[in-house]
Amino acid sequence: MPELPEVETVCRQLEAEIVGKTINEVSLRRSGVRIPFPKNLKKDMENSRVKDVGRRAKYILIKLDNGNTVIAHLGMSGRLIMGNNPYTPKKHDHAIFRLSNKKSLVFNDPRRFGLITICNDRKLKEHPLLTHLGIEPLEPSFNGRQLYNILKARKAPVKAALMDQESLVGVGNIYACEALFLAGIRPTRPANKVTYKEVELLATSIKQVLEKAIESGGSSFRDYVQTSGNKGYFQHSFQVYGRSGKPCTKCGRKISKITQSGRSTFYCHSCQK
DNA sequence: CACTCTCCCTGAAAGC
């Protein structure tokens, strides 16, 4: 399930694979996934050259040399994988981008929670998908003070507040659980009741867990793979996520599993206060 | 307004 580290890993690999390449042909194998593919997607991509690959929150931004940017989101199960050219489509391949270098970029997404759309660069900043996004936790400016200002305005459980993409981006269920464990904060605490000192540690923990996960090529817990099809390996470093009933790595007591806002939360009742 | 719930979707895993 792609969160910031997985999306960042895909972006870095895509950058190495497709920047400078021309998109010779776009083949759409259904009308869309979470949202419809725009009518002009094929026309606006074909015969353009990839200038740059970037990321905003969990969105992948592929900048083309014709003034357009492709916006891609992997949702839960989306994959962007390099394939052959010509390419024989597999199950759940929804879009295939034939490149100028004997390779294809393939968008595969069994659950179809992802999306691919395109936007003119002049309007990119006002694009509805991108306007309501919060701060980037890996920006150098991100710190405890910034996070405290966000959390002090929220009465929701701190975990829910962390996962709200309008406040802080890129942190999903896995890394919210992991960061709260590292900081020793119980996920059920109201966000505005977490002290400044705790939030400072939380900000550090978020940065740390995201950076470590990127170093590991992301977490391949269920669906996620890199553009090569290889798996990340940060899932082996999980302290709490998916470990209910197993011993806490700090105190040895059993990890708890509860539901918050319809999502599973894993935490140590002893280490997280 | 702030927050939670529901829905979308498929495949893996658990349950019977």
Next chain:
DNA sequence: TGCTTTCAGGGAGAGT
């Protein structure tokens, strides 16, 4: 063994 049920969750929109 094989069928059925449950669960996973990002984000939009509905509901409280």
